[in-house]
Amino acid sequence: MSKSRTPARRRRIMAIDVAGPTLVFVAFLGFWYWLSYYGMAERRRFLVPPFHEVIQDGYLDWKNFSVMLEALWLTTQVALWGLGIAIGLGMTCAILMSQARWIERSVWPYAVALQSIPILALVPLLGILFNYSFNARVIVCIIMAIFPIINNTLFGIQSVEAGHHDLFTLHHTSRLTRLRKLQLPAASPVIFAGFRISAGLSVIGAIVGDFFFRKGDKGIGILLDQYAARTTTIPRLYAATILAGALGYLVFSLFGLLTRVVIGKWHEAADVPG
Amino acid sequence: MMTGGTDPVNRSALEFDRVSMVFPDGTEATLDVSFSVRPGEFVTIVGPSGCGKSTLLRIASGLLEPTGGSVEVDRQRLGYVFQDATLLPWRTVQGNVELLAELQGYTKVERQALAMAAINLVGLQGFENHYPKMLSGGMKMRVSLARTLTLRPPVFLFDEPFGAVDEITRMSLNEETQEIFKNEGFAGLFITHSIGEAVFMSTRILVMSARPGRLVAEIDVPFDYPRKPDLRFDSRFAELSGTVSAALREAHT
Numbered sequence: 001m002s003k004s005r006t007p008a009r010r011r012r013i014m015a016i017d018v019a020g021p022t023l024v025f026v027a028f029l030g031f032w033y034w035l036s037y038y039g040m041a042e043r044r045r046f047l048v049p050p051f052h053e054v055i056q057d058g059y060l061d062w063k064n065f066s067v068m069l070e071a072l073w074l075t076t077q078v079a080l081w082g083l084g085i086a087i088g089l090g091m092t093c094a095i096l097m098s099q100a101r102w103i104e105r106s107v108w109p110y111a112v113a114l115q116s117i118p119i120l121a122l123v124p125l126l127g128i129l130f131n132y133s134f135n136a137r138v139i140v141c142i143i144m145a146i147f148p149i150i151n152n153t154l155f156g157i158q159s160v161e162a163g164h165h166d167l168f169t170l171h172h173t174s175r176l177t178r179l180r181k182l183q184l185p186a187a188s189p190v191i192f193a194g195f196r197i198s199a200g201l202s203v204i205g206a207i208v209g210d211f212f213f214r215k216g217d218k219g220i221g222i223l224l225d226q227y228a229a230r231t232t233t234i235p236r237l238y239a240a241t242i243l244a245g246a247l248g249y250l251v252f253s254l255f256g257l258l259t260r261v262v263i264g265k266w267h268e269a270a271d272v273p274g
Numbered sequence: 275m276m277t278g279g280t281d282p283v284n285r286s287a288l289e290f291d292r293v294s295m296v297f298p299d300g301t302e303a304t305l306d307v308s309f310s311v312r313p314g315e316f317v318t319i320v321g322p323s324g325c326g327k328s329t330l331l332r333i334a335s336g337l338l339e340p341t342g343g344s345v346e347v348d349r350q351r352l353g354y355v356f357q358d359a360t361l362l363p364w365r366t367v368q369g370n371v372e373l374l375a376e377l378q379g380y381t382k383v384e385r386q387a388l389a390m391a392a393i394n395l396v397g398l399q400g401f402e403n404h405y406p407k408m409l410s411g412g413m414k415m416r417v418s419l420a421r422t423l424t425l426r427p428p429v430f431l432f433d434e435p436f437g438a439v440d441e442i443t444r445m446s447l448n449e450e451t452q453e454i455f456k457n458e459g460f461a462g463l464f465i466t467h468s469i470g471e472a473v474f475m476s477t478r479i480l481v482m483s484a485r486p487g488r489l490v491a492e493i494d495v496p497f498d499y500p501r502k503p504d505l506r507f508d509s510r511f512a513e514l515s516g517t518v519s520a521a522l523r524e525a526h527t
Contacts, residue, residue, distance in 0.1 A: 163360040166337055170354055171377040181377075185364045266364045266405045 049235045058239020068223060068240050075219040076247060078134065079206035082141020083199055083251075089142065090149025090198075091191070097150075098157040098183070099175065115147035119205065123212045132216035137209040144205030145198035152194030156187025189267045192259040199255045203248040220244050286310035287347065287429045287461035288334060294342030294486075295329050302486035303329040306343070309480060309489060313428065316455050316462040318472040320518060321482030322526060327465040328357070329487075331431045334463065353427030353460070355435045359414035361406040361421075367393070368402040371420045378425065385424075392420035395454060412443035416450075423454070430455075432464040436471065448474050449503055456499040469518050473511060474501060479518055483525040491521035 029051055036050040049057075059065050093111070097104040123140060130136030160183050168178050184191075210221025220240055227237035289310040295303040303326035311317045319327050332338040336349050361370045371389040380388065393399060396416040406414055415435055422430070432451075436444045452475045455462055466472055472479050473495060481491035495514060497505060505511055 161360070163356055163358050164362065166356065167354075167360050167373075168377070169337060170335055170352070171374060173377055177377065181373075182362070185362070188364070263364070266407060268407060 046231055046234060049238065054235045054238040054242075057235035058242075064236055064239075067218075068220070068236070068243055071218050071220045071223045071240075072243050072247060074217055075203075075206045075210060075221065075244075078137040078210070078219060079141055079203045079247070079251065081138045082205060083145050083202040085138065086142045086145035086149055086198055086202065087195065090146045090194075091153050093146075094150045094153035094157065095179065097154055104154070111147060111150050114143060119144055119208060120212065123209060126209070127213050127215070132213045134217065136213065136216075137206060137219065140209030141202045141205035144208075145202040148194040148197040148201070149191075152190045152197075153187060156190035157183045159190070160186045188263050189259075192255070192263060196252055196255045196259065199251045200248055203244075203251050207244055220247075286312050288463060289346040290330070290334070290343070291346070292343035293330070293333060293340045293345060295326065295333060295338070296341045304333075305486040305488045307487065307489055308343075309492075311429070311461045311463050313461045314459050315478060316452070316464065316476045317478045317480060318464040318466060318476040319480045319482055320466060320469060320472045320522060321487060322484050322522070323467060325482050325484050326487035327467075327482060328433050331433045331463065331465060334431055347429055351425065351427050351429070353422040353425065353430040355418055355422050355430070355432045357433045357435065357437060359406070359411075359418040361414055361417055363406050366403050366405055367398060367409070367417050370406070370417055371424060374421055375424050388424040389420070392423040395423055396420045396450065410443075412439045412447060415439060415447060419447075419451070419454075423458075426458070428460055430460045430462045432462065434465050434467070437466070437468075444468075444471065445503070445506075449501075451475060452499060452501055469515050469522070470506065472518060473514050474506060481518065481521040481525055490525045493517055493521065 032048070032051050035048045036045065040048055057064060058068065093107060097107055119140060122143065126136050126139055130139065157179075164182055164186065165178075168182055173181075206219065207221040207224070210219035211225055212221075214222060214225060216222075220243065223240050224237060224244070227233040227240055290307050293307045294305050297303060307330060309317070319330065321327050329338065331354070333340045334345050334347055335352055335354050362373065365373065368386075368389055371392055372385040375385040375388050393402060396419050398413065398416055398420065401409070401413065406417070409417065418435070436447050439447065448471055455475070464472070464475065476495050479493045479495060480489050481493070482488065483490045493514070497510075
């Protein structure tokens with residue numbers, strides 16, 4: 001089925017895409033101001049500074065904003081390194097697992113275990129082992145992000161249609177050719193779905209690792225921790241939180257865009273919202 | 275090396291010798307099936323659903339090892355058109371048609387030439403850059419046919435390829451297939467449960483019984499090629515269809 005949208009329908013979707021989120025934002029802002037001025041008990045109102053104060057203190061004051069941007073840049077680097085390594089390592093694992101049943105059986109329980117251990121339980125250990133370094137933070141990200149990569153790559157490779165396999169078998173295709181020309185392309189929509197999930201998780205991993213290490217170079221997580229400690233920095237706490245969210249959203253969207261570019265031409269469901 | 279008839283001119287391209295297949299779960303698919311297909315013959319096997327017709331093709335191609343008997347055929351150059359088009363959705367029509375030549379190690383230039391010729395044969399010029407999701411069922415089947423044609427196989431296996439397309443498309447695909455058969459002169463083995471399709475395309479029809487599938491009748495189809503669409507309304511066509519139908523009914527009871 002082809003998804004040829006008429007121009008009119010395309011325009012309507014564009015309008016909804018802008019108007020819908022804007023409406024939600026306005027409603028959210030209204031609720032925020034209501035909380036700041038009326039909703040909270042008077043002695044607790046400092047906990048929810050009005051939106052414009054957050055903007056002024058957090059983003060328009062260059063002294064504060066530059067500190068945040070620097071921290072955000074560090075966190076971004078951590079998240080991207082973690083994600084990149086998780087993708088490389090996870091896909092390698094999954095491909096090896098798809099090639100031999102015994103590898104799959106041997107590795108799978110640990111992949112699940114890694115996924116099941118709460119990351120907070122590992123953070124102190126990784127902190128002391130790797131001296132709260134950049135690498136320690138990257139490792140937290142890898143642990144957070146690797147499971148969807150392994151899971152989706154393996155599932156995608158194993159879901160190739162039997163008829164396609166027959167076609168390649170008839171022509172005495174080598175394992176490598178089958179992998180390159182059949183299994184990986186067939187799995188790519190599922191693999192990209194894994195990338196999108198992992199991208200979000202990696203950003204969370206970078207912030208969580210940073211937040212709980214409380215040591216080493218300042219990422220956005222350490223800033224959040226510090227801003228939460230004093231009443232005067234509460235507007236900045238909000239500003240930094242919004243930045244952290246924006247980073248996660250940006251990384252997720254980038255992978256949505258990448259998905260559309262790579263498989264959008266042929267895959268039915270590649271119309272993912274980004 | 276192929277064996278077959280003693281006469282070298284008449285030696286068969288594909289020979290089934292008492293082929294039986296019992297699946298591990300105990301299902302008896304086929305029993306003692308023997309027949310041969312010579313170059314320039316288009317043999318069709320008709321039989322009720324689940325009688326093991328497709329199993330025979332899987333055995334012929336080597337995808338399945340029979341539990342009894344043997345098949346003689348040159349597997350290096352075997353054309354196999356599946357029940358589904360089995361196109362790779364991430365490849366364009368051109369890319370899909372080039373696939374088999376690519377797997378066989380032809381160069382890019384050779385592949386493109388082979389694909390172009392095959393695409394012309396099935397009348398898909400102008401659709402080279404379309405992705406499968408934009409094609410109708412009949413067009414997908416044409417791409418599948420073209421993909422197999424690129425290698426010019428001397429033996430062609432068809433596993434009910436037109437079962438899923440509408441009647442009108444099926445008829446025109448039948449006409450095109452017998453046209454290609456006439457020009458290429460391969461040894462064809464076609465599986466179907468449509469009597470009209472069988473009579474229209476074949477030189478010979480084999481009737482198979484319900485499971486476990488055995489060959490119960492052999493009917494020659496004497497019409498010359500190329501066959502014109504209105505052959506379907508010829509009285510001899512109706513008569514022959516009646517014969518096949520009767521044999522099928524008999525096999526079923």
